Amino acid sequence: MKLPVSTEWLLHCATSLAQLETGGTASAAQLAQYFDLPAAYLAKQLQALVKAGVLAATTGPRGGFRLARPASEITLLHIVEAVDGASSPYECREIRKQGRGALPAEECRTPCLIAAKMADAHEAWRRNLAATTLAGIVAELPPSAPPRTRQRLTGAAGATGVSGAAGAAGAS
């Protein structure tokens, strides 16, 4: 079982956006340049995060992507499931109901015991990812990281594309 390669891209893009000043945006081109990724394909993938309510896309000359809600309310699970969906990697095709060993219908009213155990494990994975927020990740970065991310991603230590004035005022 493999998650799409773009999972890494989007986790890193969202973590980078979480380091901008509140409301700050970065364009798909800026994010692509920041991580040396194919811009058109990345732009398409970022739309999956918009659709999932993780990012918001803004238009206009300084338009781009920003977090759609506070970084403390966005978990790794939100991002991973935006990319890959929420279904369990284990597929139960109910082989218990077929062949010489087919179980009687009355024993199949509850979910297959094996499928239930596999679902438990998937829930353990989901719970773990849901316990880590983007804010939590940013808090674990070295203090020098967010200003550097802002500078390299949007071109100014404090400016985050909100507006020229806010950018100048936001320099920390």
Next chain:
Amino acid sequence: MKLPVSTEWLLHCATSLAQLETGGTASAAQLAQYFDLPAAYLAKQLQALVKAGVLAATTGPRGGFRLARPASEITLLHIVEAVDGASSPYECREIRKQGRGALPAEECRTPCLIAAKMADAHEAWRRNLAATTLAGIVAELPPSAPPRTRQRLTGAAGATGVSGAAGAAGAS
């Protein structure tokens, strides 16, 4: 991310073998008939469990597959990883090291924080699967299930293919 379809097959085959008398065997053909699965492909998949030390293959007129160790020492994780390998579904290609945002080498001596979080989640999944043994699953089945499984899988309620004598003596 998806586990192979054969994951369901092998989990069910191993659970069925765990219901035979100790040392009892079933052939690939018997298991295929029991679950109405393609025999040749199933036989090939069962070899993955032999290679992983979960099953042992015996030869001779009553040859077949049996558990290689007690059902209390075989976990769902052993079976799932025999089928699909043990690597995490998340692939870190170290995009933190590339592009305009490339981190300096000294900040890359420890694993990428995001990759570490994804590895944590994979470990939570593995721990969950490692906590369920085949013996535990059999213990949760209705008491009528194991004798029925033995009868339908190997043709006799107590006989499990060890030998004619052991089969007769093993009837419960």
